[in-house]
Amino acid sequence: MKYVIGVDLGTSAVKTVLVNPQGEVVHEHSEAYPLSRPEPGWSEQNPEDWVDKTLVSLRRLMEKSSADPQEVEGLSFSGQMHGLVLVDAEGKVLRPAILWNDTRTTAQCRKIENTLESKLLSIAKNRALEGFTLPKILWVQENEPDILSQASLFLLPKDYVRYRLSGEYAMDYSDAAGTLLLDVSGKTWSQDIAAAFDLPLSLCPPLVESFDQTGTLLPDIAEASGLLPSTKVFAGGADNACGAIGAGILQEGQTMCSIGTSGVVLSFESRKELEVDGKLHFFNHSEKDAYYVMGVTLAAGHSLTWFKETFAKEKSFDELLEGIGSIPAGSSGLLFTPYISGERTPHPDADIRGSFIGMDSGHTLSHFARAVLEGITFSLRESIDIVRESGKEIHEVVAIGGGARNETWLQMQADIFNATIIKLESEQGPAMGAAMLAAYGCGWFPSLTDCAKAFIRPAKTYAPNAERAELYSGLFSLYQEVYSQTRELNRKLVPYRN
Numbered sequence: 001m002k003y004v005i006g007v008d009l010g011t012s013a014v015k016t017v018l019v020n021p022q023g024e025v026v027h028e029h030s031e032a033y034p035l036s037r038p039e040p041g042w043s044e045q046n047p048e049d050w051v052d053k054t055l056v057s058l059r060r061l062m063e064k065s066s067a068d069p070q071e072v073e074g075l076s077f078s079g080q081m082h083g084l085v086l087v088d089a090e091g092k093v094l095r096p097a098i099l100w101n102d103t104r105t106t107a108q109c110r111k112i113e114n115t116l117e118s119k120l121l122s123i124a125k126n127r128a129l130e131g132f133t134l135p136k137i138l139w140v141q142e143n144e145p146d147i148l149s150q151a152s153l154f155l156l157p158k159d160y161v162r163y164r165l166s167g168e169y170a171m172d173y174s175d176a177a178g179t180l181l182l183d184v185s186g187k188t189w190s191q192d193i194a195a196a197f198d199l200p201l202s203l204c205p206p207l208v209e210s211f212d213q214t215g216t217l218l219p220d221i222a223e224a225s226g227l228l229p230s231t232k233v234f235a236g237g238a239d240n241a242c243g244a245i246g247a248g249i250l251q252e253g254q255t256m257c258s259i260g261t262s263g264v265v266l267s268f269e270s271r272k273e274l275e276v277d278g279k280l281h282f283f284n285h286s287e288k289d290a291y292y293v294m295g296v297t298l299a300a301g302h303s304l305t306w307f308k309e310t311f312a313k314e315k316s317f318d319e320l321l322e323g324i325g326s327i328p329a330g331s332s333g334l335l336f337t338p339y340i341s342g343e344r345t346p347h348p349d350a351d352i353r354g355s356f357i358g359m360d361s362g363h364t365l366s367h368f369a370r371a372v373l374e375g376i377t378f379s380l381r382e383s384i385d386i387v388r389e390s391g392k393e394i395h396e397v398v399a400i401g402g403g404a405r406n407e408t409w410l411q412m413q414a415d416i417f418n419a420t421i422i423k424l425e426s427e428q429g430p431a432m433g434a435a436m437l438a439a440y441g442c443g444w445f446p447s448l449t450d451c452a453k454a455f456i457r458p459a460k461t462y463a464p465n466a467e468r469a470e471l472y473s474g475l476f477s478l479y480q481e482v483y484s485q486t487r488e489l490n491r492k493l494v495p496y497r498n
């Protein structure tokens with residue numbers, strides 16, 4: 001038997017999957033790492049934790065499977081996007097990584113917009129959002145100039161881990177697109193953007209395709225992970241691009257909804273000249289010369305995790321959600337907005353915070369749990385609507401991520417999106433996408449599309465229920481009002497957040 005490994009460097013954990021040529025996940029293993037929030041709105045991780053846990057996860061995967069290391073032909077990566085890792089000339093990390101969900105950079109975003117004006121959308125194809133990488137580099141430039149002056153390169157999370165595993169520096173287009181330093185349609189680093197902020201282009205690593213080989217495992221790494229120094233290492237991609245590959249989103253008209261820590265609605269796009277005016281993210285795909293548009297809910301699964309940890313810590317997700325099927329759609333008038341760490345689509349607002357509206361003495365824990373799922377799903381419906389307004393039809397949506405584990409939530413997505421939801425045999429979208437990039441890179445298939453045909457199998461579909469779809473459509477209008485009704489209040493609450 002031959003295998004490939006997909007490594008998904010997530011926000012909460014690194015997941016590794018061992019996949020055979022039929023696309024079956026033979027074994028998987030996950031290792032969690034901490035996230036630190038040293039100040040309100042900050043979110044950091046220690047890159048050394050990623051490397052340690054990736055090696056532990058690979059070793060456990062190999063031990064569990066008892067696969068012969070000779071049989072593992074290659075591995076590739078999917079990574080949390082946008083996080084800033086700065087390294088010096090020796091490859092030493094200069095400060096903790098600043099993550100995608102860190103919102104300290106509002107001032108830097110305004111500086112980028114004011115400096116670049118229309119160039120930002122014409123070159124980088126995206127607006128300046130706190131989560132993206134360039135604002136983080138500018139924050140370091142302003143607040144820790146000594147650190148930036150020692151930096152010889154910036155990397156994204158999975159690029160740092162790959163460098164430690166293979167000794168080679170590289171960044172693929174799908175992840176580079178989320179930095180705001182890439183000329184997205186030209187597929188080169190933008191000299192114009194870098195020069196506007198006095199950043200040398202030498203700070204940017206070499207660009208590669210997601211399925212390009214970037215060396216093999218270093219001998220000490222091979223030993224620590226239970227693999228061989230001949231194991232091929234492929235570049236990999238942004239977690240959302242890999243999630244899309246793993247969900248088979250490889251053609252115009254295909255859309256996925258991923259509910260992990262964040263929530264994402266992503267639709268394939270073949271036209272590099274498409275203008276979405278910053279309303280959606282527009283990024284390079286991990287498929288060659290393809291793109292995607294995407295809307296992001298910052299705290300999707302994170303809202304559910306926060307709710308569980310705060311109000312029902314002793315319960316598992318399944319225990320918390322087991323009663324929600326008997327709560328009526330609309331949670332008996334309880335409405336939740338998932339803005340617990342600010343929001344991105346459609347409200348790029350670092351100061352907004354969540355609400356429960358309509359609390360009643362008759363509401364139970366199950367009403368609250370259902371309202372949380374409905375609020376997250378309404379937020380994703382806002383992205384679905386913007387994608388539809390851009391001219392795309394959405395009749396079917398492939399669901400991936402931890403949120404796809406709950407049947408009631410999948411049906412709720414069908415009812416709120418008014419589209420058929422497809423659940424796959426494996427909800428391991430990004431890790432599976434990474435494994436597919438390795439399989440294609442190893443030459444197992446002539447194209448990623450052929451690989452998708454062999455690897456991806458639908459398990460179940462959920463059709464919208466007309467009555468509930470209508471009820472949710474009315475409630476969605478009320479949900480949309482909550483943002484404007486609570487924005488000013490939240491702004492006034494900012495000084496009290498400490």
Ligand SMILES: Nc1ncnc2c1ncn2[C@@H]1O[C@H](COP(=O)(O)OP(=O)(O)O)[C@@H](O)[C@H]1O
Pocket residue numbers: 010011012013259260261262300301302303304305317318321400401402403404405406409
């Ligand atoms: N059994 C479950 N039912 C519904 N949602 C779940 C379940 N288990 C986990 N989740 C949600 O999935 C999220 C984790 O999804 P995952 O795709 O693993 O995220 P990430 O890659 O961001 O770490 C959690 O935040 C949680 O809200």
Ligand SMILES: O=C(CO)[C@@H](O)[C@H](O)COP(=O)(O)O
Pocket residue numbers: 010011012079080081082100101131178239240260261262263264296
């Ligand atoms: O910032 C984004 C996309 O722009 C996030 O989607 C991150 O890429 C992290 O994703 P998860 O940890 O939720 O998978």
